[in-house]
Every structure is written in structure tokens, then in C-alpha cells.
Amino acid sequence: MNFNSELKKGNFMITECDRCKKIVWPSSIFCNQCFNETRWRKSSGVGKVIEFSKKDDKWFCLAEIEDSIKIIGQIDFGTPKVGDKIHIVKCGVNIGNMHVKMEIF
Amino acid sequence: MPKVAIVGYGLTKFSKEDIEIENVLMNSTRDLFKNSPNLQQKDIDAVLVSTNNNSKYLSAILSEMSGIQPRIAHSIESLCNSGTNSIVSGYSYICSGLVDLVLISGAERYDSPGQVLEWDQLRGEFKHPIFWASIFSKSYKRKYSVTEEDLALVSVKNHKQSKKNPNALPQKSISLEDVLNSKKLTADLRLLDCSRPCTGGASILLASEKVYKNFTDVPVWISGIGQKTTSASFTKNLMFDEMESTKQAATRAFHMSKRSQNDIDVMELHDAFSVCEPMALESLGFASAGKGMELVKEEILCQSSKINPRGGLIGTGHPLGATGIAQTIEIVQQLEHKAEKRQVDNPLTGLVHNMSAGATSSTVLVLER
Secondary structure: OOHHHHHHOOOOEEEEEOOOOEEEOOOOOEOOOOOOEOEEEEOOOEEEEEEEEEEOOEEEEEEEEOOOEEEEEEEOOOOOOOOOEEEEEEEEEEOOEEEEEEEEO | OOOEEEEEEEEOOOEOOOOOHHHHHHHHHHHHHHHOOOOOHHHOOEEEEEOOOOOOOHHHHHHHHHOOOOOEEEEEOEOEOHHHHHHHHHHHHHHOOOOOEEEEEEEEOOOOHHHOOOOOHHHOOOOOHHHHHHHHHHHHHHHHOOOHHHHHHHHHHHHHHHOOOOOOOOOOOOOHHHHHHOOEEEOOEEHHHEOOEOEEEEEEEEEEOOOHHHOOOOOEEEEEEEEEEOOOOHHHOOOOOOOHHHHHHHHHHHHHHOOOHHHOOEEEOOOOEOOHHHHHHHHOOOOOOOOHHHHHHHHHHOOOOOEOOOOHHHHHOEOHHHHHHHHHHHHHHHHOOOOHHHOOOOOOEEEEEEEEOOOOEEEEEEEEO
């Protein structure tokens, strides 16, 4: 398993170190603190808006997922505000890049 | 600690020309030799090449093309601060006693692969630098009530200053309206807020205390170095309205040089995008948080060119691997009083700020006569 192969299937996976009790991000097979092997799990995909801007008519948003990891994704509906709660509704790979769609809720 | 002097330099004109990377390296090296009449190929102990170009073995190739047979030769890549990373490496080789004279040549082509960091998948399809710049701009504007018009002044100032720089990318004069009416790349960034990728080269010669007199009567000393890399991924920044790596690099550089912000007479800052200049001024300690634009406006009002006299990256162009070296050369020329129309009034101490990948890495150098 790796991040991209699962992402292609629409699964947003993260790696966690059981020893350090922390998410290792970007995903990696080893913990960046103790070098222990990490464990894969599916992310809840729930987070909040840290920052946002707009390209053409589409919002892109820097979001913090699970109070821990920050990613940039796209928001199709609504106008984001800093602190808004979001969740990942779709993810995949688009022309070799991670593609994440988020919705405000 | 042993001292290291900058004793020579060479530059190419920055352009959009399609020139082989080897020849870009060669052009500034040739200019360096032309500017250094006492320098012979056999004097050079180490050749370091700074570039993001994918070609291999470029330091050996440049050495071969220049008739140099160095003891140490290799390339150094660190995206946009490759240039100052190379200077720090050259400095270290001299301080270690391994060598006395180091040639450092930086070069990039307009189509450099270093403009996008493939590793940074956390940005998804928003990998282009305009997206981190948009996040920085949005965050900075909101937190400090800075406007798009305020940030546009950085671009106007640096384009104006670059008109006095014969090596800058050619351009027309730029007004505030030009910036505000330029193409909207995102809601928070316009085309003229951005530095432009280009083809360019810059070379510099570092010397030990033992040999510097062979090449110059007016050495410029590297008195302070600070470097910090916080991560490789833009989204790992903890704040988006300041540059943490720059803060830490500046603290180290000032400590090492035993100088403070008050001692700096002239500086080249890494204004890859207009927001970067006020943010860098704050993170370097020249202005308090949110007050960087006040300092920029003061400079404009006083018609001073103490900040980015060569036009910074926005005015001059940004050939990644050459940028940090070209910034350093500008400060050296200022301290030598050889900056011609760009000369600021009698500077004794200068600073270089060079950073990479959304401020995940920064280098700060303090230079003195």
C-alpha cells in the first residue's frame, strides 16, 4: 500500500506511529521521530479552513485535517471563511497530482 | 574562526534566451576572469556549481570548459536558495583549511525544472509557486490590514530600481496602475506581483585570508551566516504571515557577525512575490510584525534604494540557481562603491536574504568591508 495507490481509489490515507501516538505527514513508512514502522489508516477527512484564495472561479483552500495535517484542496460550493469546518468529499489523482475536493459543513 | 573574503565576481545579463546551461555557467565565469586580472586557472582549488538544472556533472564540465583542474568539484541544489547554499559550502571548505580559493558559479535557464517541487504533494494540484504566494498574500493582508495596492508598491519600487541594473531582464517602466491592472493569476496575486523565471548566470570567487591579497585590495568579508530549513513542504509552515526559517537564519547570522539590524546599510531580499518583501523585513527584524510595508513606503518617500537596490527578484528576474549569487554580488558591489547608478550612500555592512519553497528554507548572509 502507498498513499498514491489508495488515493487513486478515492481513499485519503494517513500514516500514524503507534509508539509516538502521532500522525506522520507527508505519509511515510517510517516515523520521522522514532523511525518505527508506521500504520496506515483512512483519515476522517474532517478539518477546518486555515486560509483560502481563488483561481478563476474556483476556491482553493489550505485546510488542517484532523487538527494535524495541512493540505490544499478545492471547494466547489459556498464561500470559505477562516475557521470553517470542512470535510473531504472526493479525492483522487489528476494528471499525476493529488486532487482533493472539500465541502464546508 | 578563519575569515573568508569575496574577491571577484562575474554576471551575465538576465534574459529569456535559449542558451545551454553549460554556456550560461561559462559566460559568468568568463566575466569573472575578465574582472580578475590576477586570477589564473591553476589558482582555483574548488569549483562549485549552483543550479536546479537536471544536467549532470556540471562542475566538472565547467572546470573542463574553463581549463581548471580543481581538487573539489560538485554541484549544489536547494531550489531557490541554491546560490547562497553554495556560498556557505565554499566558505566552509575554506574555513576547514582544505582549500584557499573557491569558484562558485550559479546558472539557470528560463525553463528550469526547479520552479515546481514534485515532492510537495500536500499542495495537490496547487504546486506552482503562485499558490503559496497567494496563501501568504491573503494571510498577510488580512492579519495586518494591508491592501493589494500596498503590496503593488513593492513591485513598482523594485521594477524602478531594476532600470538602473544593466543585467536585469529588459522591461518598460511599471506604474501602480500597471501592477493593479496586470493579469489576475488568483484573487490575491497579479502577474506583476511575481518575479519572472529567466536565463541567467552569476559567479563569485571566495578566498582565504592567506591568498585574498593576490586578487583584490578591497576584500568584502563574509562575517555572518545563518541558515535554517524547517521542512520541504509549504503546508508544514506553522504561520502563513511570517517566515520562520528566515527568523532563525537571521538570528544566527547577526549573532555570528556581532552586528545588529541597525548596522545594515544595504540589503538584497528574496522578493519572489511582492508580499515577500514586507514579510522578510519583519522576519529579519527590520520592522515589527505588520509594519514591513511602512518601511517600504518610507524608502519610496525618501527615494532610498537601501532595500533591493538591483531591483530584487521582481525587477531583475529569478534564475533560481544564480539568484543568491547575484544578490550577493550586488551587496559586494555596493560595499566596494562600484554599484554605479544604484550606489547607496557609503555602505559598510550589507545583508543578503535568499529563501526556498514558500519559506521552508532560508539563508541570511552579513557582508562587510
